[in-house]
Amino acid sequence: MRIDKSDTAMTKGRRLAAMLGASAAAAWGAHPAPVSAQDFSDVEFEVIHMSGNVWALISGRGGNIGVSSGPDGTVMVDDQFAPLADKIRAALMEVGQSEEAANPRFLINTHWHGDHTGGNEEFGPESAIIAHTNVRRRLAEPRQGANGVIPGAPPDALPVVTFDDAVSIHFNGEEIRAIHIPHGHTDGDVVVHFTGSNVIHMGDNFFAGRFPFIDLASGGSAEGLVRGIDQVIQTVPADIQIIPGHGPLSNVDDLRVYLRMLRENLEMVRGKMGEGQSLEQIQTAGVSEEWDGWGDGFISTDRFLATLFQSLSESGGESSGG
Numbered sequence: 078m079r080i081d082k083s084d085t086a087m088t089k090g091r092r093l094a095a096m097l098g099a100s101a102a103a104a105w106g107a108h109p110a111p112v113s114a115q116d117f118s119d120v121e122f123e124v125i126h127m128s129g130n131v132w133a134l135i136s137g138r139g140g141n142i143g144v145s146s147g148p149d150g151t152v153m154v155d156d157q158f159a160p161l162a163d164k165i166r167a168a169l170m171e172v173g174q175s176e177e178a179a180n181p182r183f184l185i186n187t188h189w190h191g192d193h194t195g196g197n198e199e200f201g202p203e204s205a206i207i208a209h210t211n212v213r214r215r216l217a218e219p220r221q222g223a224n225g226v227i228p229g230a231p232p233d234a235l236p237v238v239t240f241d242d243a244v245s246i247h248f249n250g251e252e253i254r255a256i257h258i259p260h261g262h263t264d265g266d267v268v269v270h271f272t273g274s275n276v277i278h279m280g281d282n283f284f285a286g287r288f289p290f291i292d293l294a295s296g297g298s299a300e301g302l303v304r305g306i307d308q309v310i311q312t313v314p315a316d317i318q319i320i321p322g323h324g325p326l327s328n329v330d331d332l333r334v335y336l337r338m339l340r341e342n343l344e345m346v347r348g349k350m351g352e353g354q355s356l357e358q359i360q361t362a363g364v365s366e367e368w369d370g371w372g373d374g375f376i377s378t379d380r381f382l383a384t385l386f387q388s389l390s391e392s393g394g395e396s397s398g399g
């Protein structure tokens with residue numbers, strides 16, 4: 078299915094909002110079903126041309142995928158879940174109009190979460206996987222899951238090129254630059270800027286139109302996220318098109334609203350903590366009317382406020398620098 082972005086933004090946004098409720102609960106809920114137990118048979122990808130060489134593959138199941146397609150081949154940003162690999166390959170062939178397009182030369186992981194890296198084991202044997210140093214470290218480590226210890230990822234699924242600050246791929250006639258956001262959604266996040274096509278993939282630093290999951294246990298921080306997004310907005314062209322980690326395709330105005338939402342709520346919680354209010358008191362008062370609907374998805378208002386509270390407690394409540 079090939080869709081022009083401008084025609085369907087409204088319906089797509091609504092459909093995505095509905096789908097994300099269920100899928101993200103599976104990815105991050107208190108007791109997520111293991112990927113092997115999830116049914117992926119009904120998942121379909123929308124193939125959306127953004128601008129220049131860049132496309133978005135959106136299923137509402139797992140993180141949004143970014144694709145550069147052109148004479149040099151395919152670069153893919155994130156890969157959702159392993160059972161979706163064949164559907165992703167079919168979408169890549171549709172974008173590139175060739176069989177070779179199905180095997181990306183490079184695959185960038187925006188961060189380690191399984192709904193963005195689950196396909197690594199399928200694509201890794203053919204593609205050079207690139208990610209921040211902490212993504213490889215976290216993927217390689219065994220970790221505690223809801224149903225016991227999850228072993229580290231197999232070697233084929235691990236990034237083979239790692240970096241600390243930024244890395245560029247010169248591909249399809251443009252510079253594709255992955256830039257680290259220190260302590261944002263996790264401690265290994267990047268945004269990926271397609272500099273010639275004027276598109277940026279934000280990874281999970283941006284949940285469009287909803288409260289985000291901030292993974293404090295993986296080194297994320299609410300204040301770091303605010304700093305990182307502010308930096309992005311100051312750096313990119315004002316007319317850039319944006320692929321969020323989750324939610325509908327967006328623009329800089331949408332990202333500004335999101336940043337204001339983060340800042341206002343962070344300052345609100347900081348102020349109340351300064352008055353000695355408990356988390357329960359802050360949750361009972363809730364958020365201002367403007368952000369009412371933002372907690373309807375998988376991160377409820379209570380959970381979001383708890384994350385801000387915990388994040389500020391860990392940082393000692395220093396100012397995020399406005």
Ligand SMILES: [Zn+2]
Pocket residue numbers: 188190262281
């Ligand atoms: Zn994530």
